[in-house]
Amino acid sequence: MPVDVEARVISNTRLSPDYNVIALAAPEIARAAAPGQFVMVKPAQASAPLLRRPFSVFEVLRTNGRIEGLTLLSKRIGTTTNLLFNAAVGDVISCLGPLGRPFDLIDPPAEAWMVAGGVGLAPFATLAEALQSRGINVTLIYGARTSRELFYLDWFRTRGVRVLLATEDGSSGDRGRVTVPLERELQAASDRNVMVYACGPEPMLEAVAHLASRYGRPSQVSVERVMGCGLGGCYSCVIPVRNDNGGQHYVRSCIAGPVFSGEEIVWD
Amino acid sequence: MGLTDLSVKIGSLTLANPLIAASGCFGYGVEYAGVVDLSHLGGVAVKGLFLTERQGHPPERIVETPAGMLNAIGLQGIGVHRFIKEKLPELRERRATVIVNICGSTLDEYVELSRILSDAEGVAAIELNISCPNIKEGGITFGCSLHGTFDVVSAVRKVTRLPIIPKLTPNVTDVASFAKASEDAGADAVSLVNTFLAMAIDVETRRPKLSNIVGGLSGPAIRPIAVRMVYDCHRAVKIPVIGMGGIASAKDVLEFMIAGASAVQVGTANFADPFIWSKLLDGITEYLNRHHIPRVSDLTGTVDTGVHAAH
Numbered sequence A: 001m002p003v004d005v006e007a008r009v010i011s012n013t014r015l016s017p018d019y020n021v022i023a024l025a026a027p028e029i030a031r032a033a034a035p036g037q038f039v040m041v042k043p044a045q046a047s048a049p050l051l052r053r054p055f056s057v058f059e060v061l062r063t064n065g066r067i068e069g070l071t072l073l074s075k076r077i078g079t080t081t082n083l084l085f086n087a088a089v090g091d092v093i094s095c096l097g098p099l100g101r102p103f104d105l106i107d108p109p110a111e112a113w114m115v116a117g118g119v120g121l122a123p124f125a126t127l128a129e130a131l132q133s134r135g136i137n138v139t140l141i142y143g144a145r146t147s148r149e150l151f152y153l154d155w156f157r158t159r160g161v162r163v164l165l166a167t168e169d170g171s172s173g174d175r176g177r178v179t180v181p182l183e184r185e186l187q188a189a190s191d192r193n194v195m196v197y198a199c200g201p202e203p204m205l206e207a208v209a210h211l212a213s214r215y216g217r218p219s220q221v222s223v224e225r226v227m228g229c230g231l232g233g234c235y236s237c238v239i240p241v242r243n244d245n246g247g248q249h250y251v252r253s254c255i256a257g258p259v260f261s262g263e264e265i266v267w268d
Numbered sequence B: 001m002g003l004t005d006l007s008v009k010i011g012s013l014t015l016a017n018p019l020i021a022a023s024g025c026f027g028y029g030v031e032y033a034g035v036v037d038l039s040h041l042g043g044v045a046v047k048g049l050f051l052t053e054r055q056g057h058p059p060e061r062i063v064e065t066p067a068g069m070l071n072a073i074g075l076q077g078i079g080v081h082r083f084i085k086e087k088l089p090e091l092r093e094r095r096a097t098v099i100v101n102i103c104g105s106t107l108d109e110y111v112e113l114s115r116i117l118s119d120a121e122g123v124a125a126i127e128l129n130i131s132c133p134n135i136k137e138g139g140i141t142f143g144c145s146l147h148g149t150f151d152v153v154s155a156v157r158k159v160t161r162l163p164i165i166p167k168l169t170p171n172v173t174d175v176a177s178f179a180k181a182s183e184d185a186g187a188d189a190v191s192l193v194n195t196f197l198a199m200a201i202d203v204e205t206r207r208p209k210l211s212n213i214v215g216g217l218s219g220p221a222i223r224p225i226a227v228r229m230v231y232d233c234h235r236a237v238k239i240p241v242i243g244m245g246g247i248a249s250a251k252d253v254l255e256f257m258i259a260g261a262s263a264v265q266v267g268t269a270n271f272a273d274p275f276i277w278s279k280l281l282d283g284i285t286e287y288l289n290r291h292h293i294p295r296v297s298d299l300t301g302t303v304d305t306g307v308h309a310a311h
C-alpha cells in the first residue's frame, strides 16, 4: 500500500549544472520499494505545482544496515525538477509511494544488462543490488550526451557491475547511442542467456526493445509518460500495448507499468 | 464531537457525508481501495461509462496550467457491461456508495445505460454526463441545449427509479436555466460544474499541448466561477445541487455548501493528495463544532448576502 510521507531533505548533491541527487527521509517508502517502482513528489507547502511528478527510487539509504530514506536522481527541466535542484537540507517534500509495477527479477545463470539513457539511470542502482544478491552478473550500458553527464560510475564499478559507456560526442566509451555497445554485446553473447532492462527516453527504449528482440532476447523497459496521479485515477499516462487479437489498447503506465515487456508495447 | 451529523440527503439517497469523489478523477473507485476506505466517502462517482468500451484520445491527455489542469482523456473506458461484471462487485463489497456517471452519443444510449444500471445491484444513483467537453458526439450537445437536457432527463426518468443527477456544463451563458430544465424533467439533483473548455499552446513549437487540441480546465483556477454557478442554481431550483470545481480544502467545501450545495465532489485535488478525504472531513467537523452547527446540511444555501437582513 502506498503511503504519503512528508519527507525532510537529508542532503542534496549537485552532480552537474542540471543533475542532482536528493536524499529524502522516507524510510517507510524506501523499505517497501521494489526495483523499478516510483514515487510521486511535490513540495509539501507550496500550492504550485498542483500535480505531483513521478521519480524512480534511485538509492535506498542505509546507516549501519538501518534504512533511513531514499534518493531521487533528477534532471531539471520543469518546475518540480527545478524545485528539487534548489531544495535545501531540512526542506519538506511530499513523497507518495511506492507505486507501480517493478522489474521482474531473473535467476542465474541468466545475466542482466541494464541499458540507461541520461536520467534513465535512476532505477538501476536498486535493480543492480537486487540482482546481485541473487547471484546475477550485472552489466550497465550507459549513455549520455557527454562524459560530464555520466554519473555514479564508481558506485556501480565498486559493486562489481561491468560498465560500458556511450556518449554522443565520443568523450567516453563509444561515440553514439547506447545501441552501439548494446548491439556489439548482443552479437558477442549469442550463447548466453540475457535479460535486457532499459530506462531512458522513449526513442531509446524503442531502439533497445527492437534490438533485443532482433537478437531473440527478452527485454523489460521502464517508460515515463505524463502522469497526473500515479494511482490509476486519471487515465493520462496511457501507453498502447498489443491485444491478444492483434489489435492494441491503452493501459495506464502508472499501474500496469511503468515496467513493460519490450515486446508488448506498440511503439509509434 | 461525535454528535456532529455529517450526513446529507440527495433526493431519496442519504450520504454518510457530503464528500463525493468526482467522476474521471477516481478511476472506478477500486484503484483507490488501498489508500482510502471507500465506505468512508459520501459517494464515489465512477469514470464516465458508455455502453461499449472506448479507447479515448491519444496522449498527451493532460497538461498543468496555472492553478489548474487541462484534460482531454476522451472517456477511455471499459463500458457498462464490463463495469458491472468486473468492478461493481468489489465496490459493493467495500460498501461504497456508487454513483455511475454515464455518457451516450444518442438519447437512446442514455436510456439503455440507465435501464441496465437499474437492474444492477449496488448502484446508488446515476449521474448523467451531458457535459463532457472532450468528445464530439453526443453528451455535450444535450447539455448545451435546454430542450436536449429536458428530453434526456425525462427519457431516463421513465426507465429508472434510481436518483438521476444530470451533470451540467459551465460552458453555457445561464447554467441555472439548465438546472431548472433538469428539475422540470424529473431530476433528483443536479451536479456542477464539469470542466471549462480551454486550450494551451507550446509557443516554441506552436503546437497545442493536448493531442485533442482543446480540453477541459479543472482545479482551483475555476473555483470562484463554480461557486457562483452553484449559487445561481441553488436559487433557481428546489432539488439539491452538488457542487464542484477546484475544491482542495475543507474551507472550499464549506464555501460551496454555503453557496447552495447539498454535497460536493472533489476531482483534481485527489490527484495531488489521495489522502485528502479524512483531512476534509476533519476540517468540516472542526468548523461545525466551532460554530455550534449540529448538522452539516444546515449550511446549505446560508450565504448571507445582506439582502434579507432587514425583517
Ligand SMILES: Cc1cc2nc3c(=O)[nH]c(=O)nc-3n(C[C@H](O)[C@H](O)[C@H](O)COP(=O)(O)O)c2cc1C
Residues within 6 Å of the ligand: A234, B022, B023, B024, B025, B047, B048, B071, B073, B075, B101, B129, B132, B167, B193, B194, B195, B217, B218, B219, B220, B222, B244, B245, B246, B247, B265, B266, B267, B268, B269
Ligand atoms: C482527468 C479528468 C477526467 C474527468 N473525467 C470525467 C468524466 O469521465 N465524467 C465527468 O462527468 N466528469 C469528468 N471530469 C470532470 C470532473 O468530474 C469535475 O467535474 C471537474 O474536474 C471539476 O472538479 P475539480 O476542479 O475538483 O477537478 C474529469 C476531470 C478530470 C480532471
